[in-house]
Amino acid sequence: MPSVETQMDHRRFRDEPEVSSMSCDDGNDSSYKSLEAFQVEEDRDFSYLLDILISSGMIVSTDWQLLCKSWHSSSFPVGPQVFERLESKYAKMTSWPKPKRRLMFDLANSVLSDVLAPCTNIHPWVSSTRQCRPIWGPEGPVEKVWQMMVRQQEELAIGHPDDKVLDPNWLQADDDIYAVGNQIAVMLHADLLEEVILEFLSLSGSAAACM
Known part of the structure; x- marks a missing residue:
């Protein structure tokens, strides 16, 4: 599973002049293009997640108590205004339709809701001594959310779509x-x-x- 450093290195590599080998045959060239297309799509999704976290303040705020109060809701931490704000940047990508961007945004929100669950108190009348500390882990917020998003996408890709409609987890x-x-x-x-x-x-x- 790619780390944040891997994604950043790949992005820098794509900005450098392309070096190609003339000795590659058509089969290898086709495989390379397929891999490159996958990496570009993965890099795009990662960049979108990074923009969500930055625009919402999830990775720039140091005051978690203040951040908890700024959530849109416990099940939808990042409000729809963030999506509309990002549309001004990503709407120009004709190869990535708006409905798919919305799905990516909702997936990121769902994962954030799970990660930030320790900060959520749906019973405010009950006093609690626990502190608002999301479970990022040693990998940090960006990679934690990214890994969970990749894992959920892999799980959704397995099995028949009709089975997901009746998934008891929903x-x-x-x-x-x-x-x-x-x-x-x-x-x-x-x-x-x-x-x-x-x-x-x-x-x-x-x-x-x-x-």
């Missing part, structure tokens, strides 16, 4: 369901409290009028 949304349910409960409680107060004031006014 049904593990307990936290999201709880958050939505809690929000509905708060709204209902506020409406009920307002009705009780209005009814009490109405009864008080009627009692005062009878006296």
Whole structure:
């Protein structure tokens, strides 16, 4: 699996004048072009991830407590405004359609959500002594997220697409369901409290009028 250093070295290598051997036959030349196309696509995806992390402040902020508060949501740490911001740069790439860029953006967001899970507290009323420290590991944030993205893409490439639709992993949304349910409960409680107060004031006014 390519490291960040490997990706950077490859990018520098592509910027240097190309040196080709005239002794290569057609078969070797075809294989080389296929490999080069794969490397260019991989380099493009890595550059896009790097831009996401930089634009969102994930790898430039040193205050993790402040960074936690700036997330769009626990399941979607990077907001859609970052995607639109990056479109001004990547929209010119006709060989990479916008829907595919969106898929890459959503995949990066999904991985970030998993990596940043230790920082997420969906029960704010429960006091917690844990610190907001995402599990980057010794490899750092960029390579950690990149490795997980590559791994997920490899897993999705295995098996029949129809099987992925019924993948039970997609049904593990307990936290999201709880958050939505809690929000509905708060709204209902506020409406009920307002009705009780209005009814009490109405009864008080009627009692005062009878006296």
